[in-house]
Amino acid sequence: xxxxxxxxxxxxxxxxxxxxxxxxxxxxxxxxxxxxxxxxxxxxxxxxxxxxxxxxxxxxxxxxxxxxxxxxxxxxxxxxxxxxxxxxxxxxxxxxxxxxxxxxxxxxxxxxx
Amino acid sequence: xxxxxxxxxxxxxxxxxxxxxxxxxxxxxxxxxxxxxxxxxxxxxxxxxxxxxxxxxxxxxxxxxxxxxxxxxxxxxxxxxxxxxxxxxxxxxxxxxxxxxxxxxxxxxxxx
Numbered sequence: 001x002x003x004x005x006x007x008x009x010x011x012x013x014x015x016x017x018x019x020x021x022x023x024x025x026x027x028x029x030x031x032x033x034x035x036x037x038x039x040x041x042x043x044x045x046x047x048x049x050x051x052x053x054x055x056x057x058x059x060x061x062x063x064x065x066x067x068x069x070x071x072x073x074x075x076x077x078x079x080x081x082x083x084x085x086x087x088x089x090x091x092x093x094x095x096x097x098x099x100x101x102x103x104x105x106x107x108x109x110x111x112x113x
Numbered sequence: 114x115x116x117x118x119x120x121x122x123x124x125x126x127x128x129x130x131x132x133x134x135x136x137x138x139x140x141x142x143x144x145x146x147x148x149x150x151x152x153x154x155x156x157x158x159x160x161x162x163x164x165x166x167x168x169x170x171x172x173x174x175x176x177x178x179x180x181x182x183x184x185x186x187x188x189x190x191x192x193x194x195x196x197x198x199x200x201x202x203x204x205x206x207x208x209x210x211x212x213x214x215x216x217x218x219x220x221x222x223x224x225x
Binding site: 031045046051089093100101105106 | 210
């Protein structure tokens with residue numbers, strides 16, 4: 001069936017380095033792709049989204065890249081800080097009888113000092 | 114004040130008990146959702162509602178029921194709790210063509 005998944009369950013980076021979190025999806029009909037950040041003990045928080053007719057979108061210290069040819073989505077975090085430690089989820093907006101989100105399993109990002 | 118609130122934040126109950134988890138929002142969104150989160154399984158959709166008169170089952174609705182009392186309120190009930198319903202439960206609201214969702218802080222439920 002259609003699903004959204006992540007290549008790696010964990011990622012460790014040095015403070016100050018750039019982080020790249022990857023996501024594979026299989027529903028080519030999805031309109032939007034969204035990244036969420038979930039800190040320990042909190043609910044997921046919206047970071048950035050990208051529409052399917054775009055291949056790149058930038059926010060504050062974050063960039064999302066979409067490669068529809070290989071059905072791949074990535075989140076790049078520049079100059080990673082300790083506060084970036086969290087689990088990151090990708091989600092796709094897919095119409096399965098009604099418009100709703102399908103979430104991937106998540107990648108845990110750990111920042112080393 | 115938080116835009117999406119959930120009560121209680123933590124709950125311990127026994128097998129067979131009926132419990133209700135409540136969600137309120139001040140974002141003015143018509144769409145509301147209940148998710149369950151288990152370690153390693155991400156977020157799974159239980160029920161969703163696109164307005165007060167609209168209730169839909171998600172991928173794991175068995176054993177759960179919901180009530181949309183008003184635009185701002187969406188409650189989740191476990192009629193007869195069982196241990197494998199031990200999980201973290203999130204309520205969310207949604208808006209826009211991207212279906213951006215805003216989550217509450219979660220309710221941690223333990224069924225003994």
